[in-house]
Amino acid sequence: MSKVYIALQDNDESRYIIEAIEQDNPDATVIHHPAMIRIENENSLVVKRETVEEKMGRDWDVQELHLNLITLGGNVDEDDDQLSLSWNV
Amino acid sequence: MSAKKLNLKDKYRLLTRDLDWEYSYVDRKKAFPYEEFEGIKITDWSKWEDPFRLTMDAYWKYQAEKEKKLYAIFDAFAQNNGHLNVTDARYVNAIKIFLTGVSPLEYQAYQGYAHVGRQFGGAGARVACQMQSIDELRHVQTQIHAMSHYNKYFDGFQDWTHMHDRVWYLSVPKSFFDDARSAGPFEFLIAISFSFEYVLTNLLFVPFMSGAAHNGDMATCTFGFSAQSDEARHMTLGLEIIKFLLEQHEDNVPIVQKWIDKWFWRGTRLLSIVAMMMDYMLPNKVMSWKEAWEVYFEEAGGALFKDLARYGIRMPKFVEVTEKEKEHVSHQAWWIFYNYGHAAGFHTWIPSDEELDWLSEKYPDTFDKYYRPRWELAKKMEAEGKRFYSQALPQLCTTCQIPMGFTKMDDPTQIAYRSSDYEGEKYHFCSDGCKHIFDEEPEKYVQSWLPVHQIYQGNCGGASVEEVLRDYYKLNLGADNLDIKGSPDEQRWKEWKGVA
Numbered sequence: 001m002s003k004v005y006i007a008l009q010d011n012d013e014s015r016y017i018i019e020a021i022e023q024d025n026p027d028a029t030v031i032h033h034p035a036m037i038r039i040e041n042e043n044s045l046v047v048k049r050e051t052v053e054e055k056m057g058r059d060w061d062v063q064e065l066h067l068n069l070i071t072l073g074g075n076v077d078e079d080d081d082q083l084s085l086s087w088n089v
Numbered sequence: 090m091s092a093k094k095l096n097l098k099d100k101y102r103l104l105t106r107d108l109d110w111e112y113s114y115v116d117r118k119k120a121f122p123y124e125e126f127e128g129i130k131i132t133d134w135s136k137w138e139d140p141f142r143l144t145m146d147a148y149w150k151y152q153a154e155k156e157k158k159l160y161a162i163f164d165a166f167a168q169n170n171g172h173l174n175v176t177d178a179r180y181v182n183a184i185k186i187f188l189t190g191v192s193p194l195e196y197q198a199y200q201g202y203a204h205v206g207r208q209f210g211g212a213g214a215r216v217a218c219q220m221q222s223i224d225e226l227r228h229v230q231t232q233i234h235a236m237s238h239y240n241k242y243f244d245g246f247q248d249w250t251h252m253h254d255r256v257w258y259l260s261v262p263k264s265f266f267d268d269a270r271s272a273g274p275f276e277f278l279i280a281i282s283f284s285f286e287y288v289l290t291n292l293l294f295v296p297f298m299s300g301a302a303h304n305g306d307m308a309t310c311t312f313g314f315s316a317q318s319d320e321a322r323h324m325t326l327g328l329e330i331i332k333f334l335l336e337q338h339e340d341n342v343p344i345v346q347k348w349i350d351k352w353f354w355r356g357t358r359l360l361s362i363v364a365m366m367m368d369y370m371l372p373n374k375v376m377s378w379k380e381a382w383e384v385y386f387e388e389a390g391g392a393l394f395k396d397l398a399r400y401g402i403r404m405p406k407f408v409e410v411t412e413k414e415k416e417h418v419s420h421q422a423w424w425i426f427y428n429y430g431h432a433a434g435f436h437t438w439i440p441s442d443e444e445l446d447w448l449s450e451k452y453p454d455t456f457d458k459y460y461r462p463r464w465e466l467a468k469k470m471e472a473e474g475k476r477f478y479s480q481a482l483p484q485l486c487t488t489c490q491i492p493m494g495f496t497k498m499d500d501p502t503q504i505a506y507r508s509s510d511y512e513g514e515k516y517h518f519c520s521d522g523c524k525h526i527f528d529e530e531p532e533k534y535v536q537s538w539l540p541v542h543q544i545y546q547g548n549c550g551g552a553s554v555e556e557v558l559r560d561y562y563k564l565n566l567g568a569d570n571l572d573i574k575g576s577p578d579e580q581r582w583k584e585w586k587g588v589a
Contacts (some may be wrong), residue, residue: 002392007295009314034375035302035310036295062097063143066151067158069321070314071291073389075396076140076325080097087396 004074101142134211178582284352287327353405354522488523
C-alpha cells in the first residue's frame with residue numbers, strides 16, 4: 001500500500017476544500033502543520049468540484065486549487081469535475 | 090444558441106498540441122539539434138500530456154492572482170515591521186543562506202527551462218517548459234522582494250549575486266545547477282524536473298517554509314508556499330516526463346536510470362545544507378531533518394519508485410546510504426560551518442541547552458554518542474575565551490564541492506575519504522556516490538571550479554584568507570561573518586527588543 005497526499009495552505013478557502021475532501025474520502029487522514037494542512041490516504045484521493053461548491057456556496061473551478069496548493073504526491077488526473085491522485089498498485 | 094464552453098481536455102488539445110505545425114522547408118533535425126545526442130528515443134511527441142491540462146490563458150489568470158495575494162502580504166509585512174516578529178535574530182541567518190544559495194538557483198532554473206523549452210520537438214513539452222521557465226523567474230523576483238526587507242535591518246544580504254558566484258560553500262548549489270544546465274535537454278529534465286522537483290524539493294519548501302511560519306516569518310512562508318504552488322505543478326510534470334520517456338522506447342530505461350542515480354545523489358548532497366538549516370537554524374522547530382527525510386523521501390519516494398517499478402526502474406543507487414546519513418548529515422554540516430564561521434556570510438552559534446536536548450530526543454541513536462560531546466566542548470572552550478576557528482582551508486569533494494567533513498556512515502568517527510586517478514591526477518571525494526558520478530564522466534568533472542583550489546592557485550586575490558574574504562568575496566568582515574554572539578546583528582536586535 002502506498003499513500004498519496006496533498007497539502008494546502010491553511011486559509012479560509014482551503015477550509016472548505018478540506019471539508020469536501022474529508023466528505024468524499026472518509027478514510028483520509030488530515031494532519032495540521034504550522035500554516036499548512038496535509039491530507040493523505042492509501043492509494044487514491046479525489047477532490048470533487050461539486051462537493052467543494054456545496055461547501056463554499058459558490059461556483060468553483062477545479063483549477064482554482066492551484067492558488068492554495070502546496071504539494072502533492074501521486075499520479076494526477078484532472079478534468080472539469082475533479083482532481084484525482086493515485087498510485088498504480 | 091451560444092457556443093458551448095470547451096471542456097478542459099479539448100481546450101488543452103486545441104491550445105497546446107494543435108498549435109504545432111509541420112516543417113516544410115527546414116530539416117527537423119536542424120530545428121531541434123539537441124534532441125538525439127543523449128540517446129533518448131522519442132517515437133510520438135503527441136503522447137506527452139500535462140495532467141493538469143493547463144493552457145496559457147488559465148496560467149496567466151491564476152499566476153496573476155497568486156502574485157496579488159503575495160504582494161499584499163509583503164506590503165503588510167513591511168508596514169508592520171515584520172522583521173521584529175521573528176523568533177530571534179539567529180533565525181534570519183537561514184534566510185541569508187536562502188537568498189545567497191537558493192534564489193540564484195531559481196534564476197538558473199528559469200534559464201534552463203527557457204533553453205530546453207526551445208529544444209524539444211513536441212509542443213506539449215515546449216509549453217510546459219515555457220510555463221515553468223516563467224514560474225522560476227517569478228520565484229527569484231518574489232524572493233528578492235521578500236528578502237529586501239531584511240536587507241534594511243540585517244547584515245549579509247547586500248551582495249548575494251556576487252557571493253553566489255564566488256563564496257566557497259555557495260559553489261555547492263551553483264555547481265549543481267551548472268552541471269544540470271551543461272547536460273543535454275533530457276538529462277536536464279530528469280535532473281531538475283524529476284530528481285530535484287519531484288523527489289527532493291518538498292524537503293526544502295514544505296517543512297522549512299512551515300518552519301518559517303512557526304518562527305514568525307510571514308514573508309518567507311508566503312513566498313515559499315506561493316512558489317510551492319507552482320512546484321506542485323512542476324512535480325507533476327516531473328512524473329509525467331519520466332513516464333513519457335519510459336513509455337516511448339525501452340532503450341530509454343537504462344539511460345534514465347543512470348540519470349536518476351546521478352541526480353538523486355547530487356540532490357541529497359545539496360540538501361545537507363537544508364538539513365542543517367532545519368535542525369540548527371530554526372529556533373522554533375517543526376520537525377527534525379530525519380523526520381522530514383522519512384516523510385518526504387522514504388515514504389513519498391518509496392511510493393513513487395514502487396509505481397515506477399513496472400517500467401523496470403529501481404530505487405536510486407546509494408539509497409541505502411541515505412538511510413544512515415539522515416542520522417548524521419545535519420550535525421556534521423553545522424559543525425563544518427561552526428569551524429569556518431569566520432569565512433561564512435552568515436552567523437554561527439552553539440545550540441542552546443534546550444536545543445541540545447531537542448536534538449538528543451530527535452536523534453536518540455547518534456546525537457549523545459557522537460555530536461553532543463563536541464558542542465559541550467565548544468561551549469567550554471568558548472566560556473574560557475578559546476573560541477576556535479579552523480584556519481586551514483578544507484579539501485573539497487570534486488563532485489559535490491562540500492568540504493570533506495562527512496564521515497563513514499558505519500563509523501562516524503572516521504572521515505569517508507575516496508579518490509580516483511584520471512590522466513595522472515588524483516581527485517578526491519566525500520562518498521562512494523560522488524566518486525561514482527565522477528568515474529562515469531571524468532572529463533566533465535575535472536573541469537570543476539573548486540573554490541579552495543582556486544584560492545591556492547592565486548585566482549581569488551590576496552595571499553591571506555582575510556584578503557580573499559574581504560576583497561574577492563566582498564564580505565563585510567566583523568559584520569557578516571563570525572558568531573551571532575557579539576555581532577552587530579545581535580546588538581541591533583537587543584536594542585529593538587529593549588534588552589541589554
